[in-house]
Amino acid sequence: MNVLSLTLLGVLFSSLLTGLIIFFLKEESHRLRTWLNLLGAGLKLVLVVALLRGIYLGKTYAWSFEFLPGLPLALGADANSMLFVTLSTVLWFWTTLYAVGYLEDSPHRSRFFGFFSLCVTATTGIALSANLVTFLIFYELLTVSTYPLVVHRGTAKALQGGRVYLTYTLLGGAILLLAVAWLYSLAGPVPFKERGAIEGLMVSHRRELQWLFLLFMAGIGVKAAIVPLHGWLPRAMVAPAPVSSLLHAVAVVKAGAFGIVRIVYDVYGAENAAELGVLPPLAIAASVTIVYGSVCALFQDELKKRLAFSTVSQVSYIVLGTAILGPLAAIGGLVHLVHQGLLKITLFFGAGNYAETLGIHRVSEMNGVGRRLPLTTAAFTVAALGMIGVPPLAGYVSKWYLSKGAVTAGDHWVTVVLAASSLLNAAYFLPILYRAWFLPPPEKWPAEHSFGRWETHWMLLAAPLVTAALVIWAGVFAESAFSPLAWVKLIAAREYGP
Template sequence: MNIHGLLLLGILLSSLLTGVIIFFLREQSHRLRTWLNLLGAGLKLILVAALLWGIYHGQGYTLAFDFLPGIQFALGADANSVLFVALSSFLWFWTTLYAVGYLEDSPHRSRFFGFFSLCVTATTGIALSANLVTFLVFYELLTISTYPLVVHRGTPEAMRGGKIYLVYTLAGGTVLLLAVVWLHHLAGPVMFKERGVIQALVATHRGELQILFLLFMLGIGVKAAIVPLHGWLPKAMVAPAPVSSLLHAVAVVKAGAFGIVRIVYDVYGVENAAKLGVLPPLAIAAAVTIVYGSTLALFQDELKKRLAFSTVSQVSYIVLGVAILGPAAAIGGLIHLVHQGVMKITLFFGAGNYAETLGIHRVSEMNGVGRRMPLTTAAFTVAALGMIGVPPLAGYITKWYLKKGAITAGDEWVAVVLAVSSLLNAAYFLPILYRAWFLSPPKTWPQEHSFGKWETHWMLLTAPLVTAALVIWAGVFAESPYSPLAWVKLIVAREYGP
């Protein structure tokens, strides 16, 4: 432990304390709650920036204390954590701003924002965990803190969705617990380390390690929504739009993908995993998920459902990149952690704006919406094009590296999967864009609200514009030294380097 380690604690507390205080605020103290929210989010962002600066200057950060007998509760910041923590705290700030605007008049806001803050605490905790047990702690905390968000509306439909969400995630959590205890029994306390910690066991415990890998993937795959464990994700769409953004881009699904990265790179080590022969099945599962999600997305008329199935598909790009051996594919997978986040959050912000401002929930109602809400629709368009993989947007970078990696590794079938997926992406996004820009608007919108001189509430507008700008920046300036890509290359060099 060092004094700098307290910075890690600060990053966690900046949202944890905010959340706890907000729980006890009275419903009416709207202004105070808003300030606290933004203060917490801003403070976290500043602390994360300090962390980045410190790591850039070679400072190490660890924080540990005794937890279970013989096992520590350990936080740390390695290259992987920094990638995820920076992404989630950045996106959280904008989601908070968006959520404040979105939930302006809805009931139970103190409860909502309390759990909202807990949720991001759990996510940053997952990012900053330095060992498996700590990871498990925050992983379960994430489950608990997102349930109230999913059922926030309290309608019978929301309660059903929440129940399904809990059944999936708690069952997944139980499988993960089993895997973690079992691995501890085999390998002792497991600290995350580049290239894994199980080298000594590969030769002697081959079968057990293979079963364990399956258990890990089942446990974490629930959150990452790998087919057939994805059933909860479309049902959880009953949640308010900011929660969907959070689930899809910042917290839950992302935590699942990040968990898979952790297990493959920092617990098993990619070489050991390859020796155990567990990567090809994972790659196949990811490929199936990619095609399945995209195909189902085609048939959804409800906008948020279409986006949900798109998430199912897109998150598995990350898994696919991890599962294919070789640095290029790894770069493609890891960078998609960031790219999918900014693109998908923009799309959900857009969907939320349509629903909140015009009462539009279905693709078939979107005719001419670009003329009524040009800025929102522009952001939506950028993100959708990015998802399809149009150069020079963020998604293009992902697909380029993945394809290169697959061909280098000799897995040409992956290139075919990627091409099919891109076609499907285009098939379910382009009709939306066409409707929005080129068809004429109806005389009246389903349920229109007026927000003065802007097309919608300014808080609802700022967030998607910022994230859409990021989609462009991450693509256009991908090769600059200050892009997410540069950081990802550093991570991959450490995993694969000499």
């Protein structure tokens, strides 16, 4: 065990230990819990930066442990995993801050933050998994640790939403387990490798590999909310706002999308997958999801529900980018993993602020909120415009590369899908912005709270402002060396390079 593998484990344990300690804290020790939370999240951030620097300098990080005979639990850090781990760690820090402000004075906070930390531990584990079995283990852990967060409020609706969530994800998990065990019986533990790890089976087990691909997509597609497996996501909206951010931007949906990227690039290899003919159906499923999600979002009056359907649609951009062969589309898909996270978390922070400060839950109640919460609404606006794909914001960069990739690959119909989706995005986001800024506010808000100096609690305000700034940065400085795009180009070059 050397310093390198210790750093790797440190990234995992910084949140695991925090979570375990928090479970045993008394409900009243608010200050201690907050410090522990921020300390864990901060430490994780520092370790991730160290990891990034190490990888940049060409060090390799790996750690493994024989979990069962012939079955290693292996962690490692490659370019792909760093993309996801950095995203979730950065967003995690701000979500924690936000959650502390959001849940002030609500019951069962130790339970909440304990599971919150376990949840990010599982996400980090998913990102750092170096083989398929390890991925499966953390993937299931994520399911378990999210459920208590979804049902946190304990209302009949929350429990119902939780039940739907668990039903979908456990079914998906069982299918994934079957797929992993089947592939294991053919090829061993399957370490993740650029350009795929199943070369040897391509000729002898063609038919099996095709079936396996279907099983993998069905299993992971539940978390990635691919239509028709998306039903749980809009219903999980009953959870508190920080949990929604977690589901949509940091952990769950992202884990699904990341899993699909892993399966296509690092288990099958994009070229092998194309050879097997499994990518076109995936591209079609993703396109259907993109359009369907946007159309559904149009008809939602509940703000969080509208955002949820928007997630259904947006996450499939990542899947679409993965399913189209070629480096450009890959860049578009992968970079959207980061961009969608930044955009959607800002939107959910905004929605949470409207609900917490003014008691607003519906789009139809949002008239004039821009005057009462100008900073929150500004952040919300930036993210909404980014989603639509207005240059130079983050969403534009993703869509640009996706369409360029599709044209290069000869899939011209994809550009039509992207254009339609952008129009639909505009159709469901612009009316919100119009109401917020240009319509007069009502005489009285549904349930207004006052938080002193700022328009809302400072923790609730800081988080969306920072993430909105990141949205602008990821778009404006996309071509600089320190941007998600630069990192993603590196991954694509390795997957498709000479």
